[in-house]
Amino acid sequence: MEFLYSIFVTPFVEMWTAPEFLAEVVLGGLMSGIMYSLVALGFVLIFKASGVFNFAQGVMVLFAALNFVGLIDAGLPIVVALIATILIMVALAFAIERVVLRNLVNQEHIILFMATIGIAYFLEGLGEMIWGGDVRPLNIGLPDDVWFVGDILIQQSEVFAAAVAGSLVIALSLFFQYTRTGRALRAVADDHQAALSVGIPLNHIWIVVWAVAGLVALVAGIMWGSKFWVQFSLSTIALKALPVLILGGFTSIPGAIIGGLIIGAGEKVAEVFWGAAYGGAIEEWFAYVLALIFLFFRPQGLFGEKIIERV
């Protein structure tokens, strides 16, 4: 009886009696969701263009951040380190296309997925070999304090991350909509063979998309790394992006953002108001449950493309 009470009565009473706290929880969740979205965006880009779920995206976040902070530590000015890291991520995209993807053209998606697992382990090891396994501070002057609006606490770093994520989405949308390469990317995403038949070079497109995913990983790495330093636990944030993708759809950039917001707010509300009834730490699995509930009604995710195949 007590358990049922803690599920069906207590949380709602708490929400009703402390609306400011509820607002803070929801707001905090939305902000966390934006951080997840930053990681999810990288997954979406690659899946959109190649239908491959890039298992290495989380490690790419770590690898990009490691190179950035490593170069700063080596004495490079921040701007130079940023440009150098961008070049590294572009070079990585070239290398991945040349060494891995080109040899796997026309293979099943599961084969390409397995290849990305290999890339993940390789990058983690390479990052460790070059920069060591130590925790590295990343201080590039991003806001790191909090604001209080009434009694509601807002972290400046998360507001900044929200602005960056918004800018990224706008930039990517413009890139996809109005540039020649962007249109080619959309064509490849729609149909590989049709795109090839009209002369769109698949290899070139893959390089572009992996490079853009690398840049998104760098942005996510800088945001997360500034908050909690650059360390190997960064690669595990990919796990937070998975439910976002399931919910938002694997092919939609706005879906990654909206999915992140829903997952972020949902898991925080669940943890704060229902967590105690289950012994705590429910947000780990609740995010997946929430995503699965949405899948019941929209199997392709909120913004995913509905695939209709002629039988």
Next chain:
Amino acid sequence: MKLKALGMLAGAAAMSIASFAANAAELNVPSLVYRTGPYASGGIPLADGFADYFTMINERDGGIGGLKVKVEECETGYKTDRGVECYDRTKEGALVYGPYSTGIAYALIEKMTADKIPLLTMGYGRTTAADGTVFPYVFNFPSTYWNQATAIFNFMGGELGGMDQLKGKRVAYIYLDHPYGKEPIPTLDKLVEKYGFTYDKYPVAPASMTEQKSIWLQIRKTKPDYIVMWGWGAMRETAVKEATNIRYDMSKFIGNWWSAGEEVATPTGERAKGYRAATFNGVGMDYPLYDDMKKYVYDAGKASGDGSKAGTVLYNRAVVNAAYIHETIKLAQEMSGKADISGEDMQKAMEQLDLDAADVKAMGMTGLLPPVKVTCANHEGQNPAVLIQEWTGSEFKIVTDWIPADTAMTRPLIESDAAAYAKEQGITPRSCS
């Protein structure tokens, strides 16, 4: 074909002889480390300190009893399965293990007892292994998690003006959702019964150590009088940073001794000023031992890492761990009358280890290593206690004297849990009288 087979046989025989000779000529002390992965921030200084100490012993003394100490590292990534694999790969001729992981320690207890190799879980692992009658091959001196928990609450009581002042207080317990973080919970429940405070549990999932927002939202709401953290990996620095974000009084935030490294508070820097943590070893390099470390290791370019970790809290703890092993090896050689000792010899010596203040001074480690007296029945040592260190904004300073644990409360719990384990495993406790 016959010639090829003969050649292979001869090769194998030669390798066996070489391996035997190598083992016979060295004291094998494998080191299970985690220099990579999410827990590397704590794992690196621990691995470096352990390796550097034995490098110094090999360089300064030519080893122990004329035999060089071989420290072979095996990377576990703080993963239990890999830890067990590392053990199986390195156990040939091994004298002792200390995996710096409660999960790995739990997994190795039965294997190592069967292999007759002592497991030294210095301030971690299974608390009830302190009962030597049931766990002859497991040691956890100079203190255990349960006793650490009681000592931390003794500190709080002292600060509040008496243990009775704990009544009605609210404590938040933030812990890694892992065997390590759950280990002190039975003691906390007993302390609640005894002192009448309440506590809320906040587990942090290992997969998302840097995402603790919901925990800190709840803490902002419940406003606990104290926060106690049993953290490891990135969860610790995240927790400290989040605590400063919600403007929590950092002097009421107390980490356990694995939440006591500089890497925990450095990211937050000045804002984390006042954060406290338990410890059982000294900080800094102001000890005579470090003169030798400098001469034979750092200046000689033989440091395990880049040397930057020397003198940090966790580096020093690994040095202390290595020093206990060093003294045990010396004692084992003395007791057995031979230099080339076995795991069994180590176990016998560890049960006789008695380092008083004069011994510690002779080791050049006064204030760095706590004196300890181990017995057959008590593998935790006679006087478990903690020091409290405080973050000044840039470094930790020890701010208290030794705070004793409540062994009167924990020892019966240890014995009853060990007895239950013995019954479950069909073990007949040995007599230590």
